Structure formats: structure tokens, C-alpha cells
Amino acid sequence: MLKKTNRVSLVDQVVSQIEHLIESEKWPIGEKLPPEMELMEEFGVSRNTLREAIHALxxxxxxETxxxxxxIVRSSSALEAAFNRHIEKSNxxxxxxxxxxLEREAAEMAAKHRTEEALAEIEVCMAQCQAAAKKDDIEEFVIADITFHKAIVKASNxxxxxxxxxxxTDPLYSSIHDIMIMDIPFDYDKEIHHELVRAIREQDVEGARKYVNEYIHAFKERL
Amino acid sequence: MLKKTNRVSLVDQVVSQIEHLIESEKWPIGEKLPPEMELMEEFGVSRNTLREAIHALxxxxxxETxxxxxxIVRSSSALEAAFNRHIEKSNxxxxxxxxxxLEREAAEMAAKHRTEEALAEIEVCMAQCQAAAKKDDIEEFVIADITFHKAIVKASNxxxxxxxxxxxTDPLYSSIHDIMIMDIPFDYDKEIHHELVRAIREQDVEGARKYVNEYIHAFKERL
DNA sequence: AATATCCCAATCATCCTACAAATTTGGAGT
DNA sequence: ACTCCAAATTTGTAGGATGATTGGGATATT
Incomplete structure (x- = not known):
């Protein structure tokens, strides 16, 4: 017969509760937490225990204290924070x-599993890319382009x-920005997006793969 | 004139020092740390401060306490731990x-950037796969196969x-194991590996992509 | 002598109080 | 209305006291 060793430390319990409050956005990002004294009472633990939990987070x-x-709440995802630190140290x-x-895989999966809602969102983003290109607003185009690609990834389900x-993507924004404005072939990029959206709309996996490979090849050329 | 806000809390300083000791393997995985009293003296901080640092880690x-x-030291990578927790909650x-x-990308990059050393390691792993297959030792084959794929990823540089x-891969071991033993077509898999290794050896990117796509397709069929 | 049981020392867990340092707030004085 | 300073608020650090758990050594039993 096993003992379940169910013992969970108070600190861990408090950590879990706070994590849950943050993930469920009861404490949204930027929100200021109640002071330690109030939290002590709310969670029914001593100041030490509470502080250990807060410091873990x-x-x-x-x-962030x-x-x-x-x-205050700084991020809602521990993985995101760990990722950022790891990426900082990476090439x-x-x-x-x-x-x-990831982008390549996402395009294929988007073509396979896309819903009507996701497709509509992608098309909105594509329109914003084209609008920015027409205005020759480079900054806006970069942002719209990144949003477009995020929409495709979202459509992968x-x-x-x-x-x-x-x-x-987010911590790489400035790098992506720099690479993209090296030479923006506006008309060309617009066509690529159009073909990709067509492939996703018609659930043409082969077509999506083909155009994403072209896009990636062009992107890697600039590295 | 900016204040440099150089203020770093004692807790963070202790955390950094311990992290460094772990990363540099002065405290290797599995090692038992000195008791809190000694660490208090060593780092010159109070019990509270030390405990907050340890709990953060x-x-x-x-x-792990x-x-x-x-x-004791449990892992040397914070990202790995965060990943494990996130994966547990994922589909x-x-x-x-x-x-x-990732595997698909790695195969292409391995074909492009492989070194002689990496190739040699891949070939050793392939041989171990074949040896396990010849012995009909399923458990050993699964382990060798995973090691083989890790070697390819490593060759991506x-x-x-x-x-x-x-x-x-590591937290998915049991799932991968279960999927692989559903129906192991030993001879077939052995050939796939052989072709893939050939493509990597000859730096044939197209060939590597083709065979990995086949392998992935077969794998996804079983899901 | 071998084995099982019990007890104690080591260690972490939690709580408490006190004071220090940084920031914010509000009021006194101009 | 503005400036400056003091008090209140809030987190940071320190040290002590007690409880809970583990592991191993001492003791007892066979």
C-alpha cells in the first residue's frame, strides 16, 4: 500500500492560488496586488510564507515587486518569461x-484545419497589410505583417x-523589424500573402507549403 | 540624469549565485546542498532571505527540498522545468x-550543416537501432530510435x-513509446533511417526532407 | 547474531516580531 | 498654486521560536 505523500507545502499552495488568479485574469497584467498584510489574511498564512510564494513568482x-x-502583475505565463531569458542567451x-x-508547420496545419472564423481574421490582417503597403507606412506594415502571421498560426488550431x-516573436520584434525593412518588396510580398490566403481558404495544403517555403527562403536570404 | 536603479535585492543576488553554481555544475544534478544554516553563513544573509531564494529556485x-x-539539485535548466509544466497542461x-x-526542420538543417563528427554519431545511433531491431528488443529499439533522432537534431548545429x-521529447517518452510499439515495422523503419542518413551524409537537403516527411506522415497516421 | 522497533538528532516548514529602506501621500508654509 | 518636508504605507532584511518530517543509530526481541 502506497502512502500518497500528498503533503503540499503552504508556500506551494499559495503559489498555485496566485498563479490561478493571474491566469484567470482576476489579476490582469499591470494590476497592483493588495499589500502583503492583506494577502496574509486572505490566504491565511504568515508573512514569511506569503513572501516566499511571491518571490517564487x-x-x-x-x-514584479x-x-x-x-x-504588480508582469506576465501571465511562466513559460514566456523563461523563454525570454533563454532566448536572450541564444544565438x-x-x-x-x-x-x-514553427511558421512552416503552422501554415500547413492552418490549411488543413482552418475554420471560417480564423479565415476571416486572416483576411482582415491581409487587408491591413495591403493598406499599410499602399500608404508606404513601413512601421505599420511590419506590425500588420507580424499580426498576419500570428493569425495564421492561430488558425493552425x-x-x-x-x-x-x-x-x-515578441522578444524578436526589433530584429524582425530590422530584417524586414532591409528591402521590402511591397508588391511581391502582397502577392505572396494573397496566394497563401488562397491556399488556406481552399484548404490546399500543398499550395500553402509551397508558398511558405518560398517566403522562408526569401527571409533566410536576408540573414 | 538617470539613477541607475542598481538596487538588486539580496534574494536576487543569492538566487543568481546559486543558479551560477548549478549551471557551472559545481553543484551537479543530484547533489545535496549544505543545510540552510551553513548557506546562511556562506552567503552572509538571514534565514528568511536564503529561504526565499531557495524557494524561488x-x-x-x-x-527540490x-x-x-x-x-538537492534537480535540474539545470529553468526553461526545461517551465516547459514540462506547460506541456502537462497541453494537448x-x-x-x-x-x-x-522541430524534427522536420532539424533534418533539413542537419543535411545542410552536418559535420563529420555529427555524422559519425548519427551512424553509431543508426547501428544501435538496427542491432536492437535484429534482437527484436522493442524497449531497446525505442530508446535507440529516440537517441538517433536526438543525434540528428544535434547535427542541425x-x-x-x-x-x-x-x-x-523527454517528458513525452511514455507517449512516444506507446505510439511506436503500436505496430513497429522493423525492416521498413530500418530502411527509412538508412535513407535519411544517406541524405545527410551526402548533404542532400531534398532527400532528407522527403524521407522525414514520409516518416512524419507514417507517425501521424498512428495518432 | 540477525532483525525489528523505537527514539533522537538533523533538517526543513511555518510563524512571529522588529527594524530598515524606498516610495507615496498629504499637509505646512511660502 | 507651488515647494518642500514629514508621516504613512509598503516591501526588504534580520533573528528567534516552535512544529513536522526524515534518517539513522541505539535498543530490545527473537
């Missing part, structure tokens, strides 16, 4: 390559893929 | 799909890709 990247001011080229690998893609 | 997955026994199919995406692949 600070180190995980979910919270400032002496004299308070504690930029390596990171971009992995991101493109794979939550983990979507999470990883966003965690890898 | 416990929550990050680097350490057992009341009455002591504290199994989603996770396997992302893993296959992309450290981030390698890290992510291992973080996603």
Missing part, C-alpha cells in the same frame, strides 16, 4: 530559424504552437 | 505535432532547436 517572471510601492539566427520552422510562436 | 524546478532530509497531439515540426527538442 517574481523569479518566475509573473510578478518594488520596495515602498507594491507588487539570434538559431532563434529565427526555429521560429520559421494548435494552442502550444501558438504559444511558442508568440513567445518567440 | 524550487518553484523554477532547479531545486524535502523536510527533514535536505535540498498531447498538439505537443507531438510541434515536436515533429542549432542549440536552441536542440534544447527545445529535448525538452519536448
Amino acid at each position: 517574481v523569479h518566475a517572471g509573473l510578478l 518594488k520596495q515602498g510601492s507594491g507588487t 539570434l539566427i538559431d532563434t529565427l530559424e526555429v521560429r520559421l520552422a 494548435n494552442q502550444l504552437l501558438q504559444d511558442l510562436y508568440e513567445y518567440m | 524550487v518553484h523554477a524546478g532547479l531545486l 524535502k523536510q527533514g532530509s535536505g535540498t 498531447l497531439i498538439d505537443t507531438l505535432e510541434v515536436r515533429l515540426a 542549432n542549440q536552441l532547436l536542440q534544447d527545445l527538442y529535448e525538452y519536448m
